[in-house]
Amino acid sequence: ELLGARLSSASTAASTAGVAFEVVYAVERSEEKGRVGRRRRVVTSRPFFCGSSAQAEQCVEAVRCACGTGAGRGRKATLVVLNPVSGKGRGREVWNSRMKGVLEASGVDFEFRETRGAGDAATMARDLDFDRFDGLVLIGGDGTLHECLQGLFLGAGGGGGGGEGFTPDPRVREVAIGMVPLGSGNGFACSCGAWDPDTALWAVVKNRRRPFDLTQLRQPSSGKRWLMCLDLTFGFVANLDLDTEHLRWMGHARFELGGVWQILKGRTTKADVAFVLADDGGGHGGSGGAPAEVAMEAKKEEEGVLACPLLDAIEGSARSASLFDDLPAPWTVMSPSNFQIFVVSNTPCISMGDRIAPTITVSSGSLALISTHRNSRLDNLALMDMIAKGTTHENPRVVSYREIKAFVIDPKKGKRFQYSLDGERIPNGRILAQVHPGLATAFSPIL
Secondary structure, three states: OEEEEEEEOOOOOOHHHOEEEEEEEEEEEEEEEOOEEEEEEEEEEEEEEEOOHHHHHHHHHHHHHHHOOOOOOOOOEEEEEEOOOHHHHOHHHHHHHHHHHHHHHHOOOEEEEEOOOOOHHHHHHHOOOOOOEEEEEEEEOHHHHHHHHHHHHHOOOOEEOOOOOEOOOHHHHHOEEEEEEOOOOEHHHHHOOOOOHHHHHHHHHOOOEEEEEEEEEEEOOOOEEEEEOOEEEEEHHHHHHHOOHHHHHHOOHHHHHHHHHHHHHOOOEEEEEEEEEOOOOOOOOOOOOOHHHHHHHHHHHHOOOEOOHHHHOOHHHOOOOOHHHHOOOOOEEOOOOEEOEEEEEOOOOOEOOOOOOOOOOOOOOOEEEEEEOOOOHHHHHHHHHHHHHOOHHHOOOOOEEEEEEEEEEEEOOOOOOOEEEOOEEEOOOOEEEEEEEEEEEEEOOOO
8 A cells, every 4th residue: 555655865786777766655464363353554665766856756746646645635734742751762763763754755744742741742732733733643652642632622731520511622623643552551552453653654644534432521529520532440450550650661561460460469449330321312412301401412512512411410419428329310320339340441442452342442432331349360360361352241240341321430438449540540539421422533544
């Protein structure tokens, strides 16, 4: 598949052949991992020679036109943001040796920036010039993506956590976000089929765009609001993620080592949890309220306000100690309230080595709630195999699996409770959340 062309210097042996230019293209490679087929692209190039510089320039432009890539062909510029500490510091090497030359060959207009510390990515996203850019490519991991989304949709400081909906700039949906997987998890990238930097780059050059869901989280006690792109966890998976931060240098192996340790400990974490099933009537806009309330929510959506009708319907009780006793239909309260594993996933994968939520996609409009109570160590070892193979929905004796569209979590007081949101620590406290189908756009190999 042609990606572009660029002028190049001929090698010493071939310099007598004329003026050289390179044609850049991608070759597809397929592999199977468990039940999951992976289609990768390997980006390479081949030299050609012309009799003059003018002919070589004409050939380069002809190849770019044939590819349909580059500025002036239906797309604006792309901002490339590198987190230099991701991927054991490999990001700069990947940019210089692979990505920069391919983007130049494609003719895609781009600007390159590096983050210098926490919060930089959110600020760059918040200040994005929508008149100039309609692409945002992140060289890093899921934490970099989470930070950018908060800046892009909520502003660098995040949004308020009250009951009112919030109104992002409508042009934000036109900005496609691409992940070049160099973090330790890379769950979002592999959920889009961006298994490696070349495959991710191919999707950017080919301008392959698809919508993806975001989930709005509110925390009444802190007044905070977040957008979730990957997952919210507590218990086993949150401990595995947050308690192995010091082992990031190990890459994905940190999760395997941490998983064994968590299984051996076998602890449970207590929280009250309620949810609304994804197939409960009314879809995203159905609050189950009176026609006037439904009409009001529809009006908000038309005006660009990202309201959460299921959450707004219980907003009056959001801080009440009796919330879980007073929840109306279609809410369901889970029982018992002690969990070993608790994951609400926005994507089929939460790391490169798993398929924890095999029935959903990044744009299915629903979340997967995966949970266990007190399992034996053997069952938890079996569950690790299910997560890797994508069979968590097939064994209800070991693991509970539901597709949902809204949830509430109220942690019980205890020293061991901690949230992990997209791999980042957030304050403890009651969380109310609802999914926004297709709110954002991704550069995605899988359409």
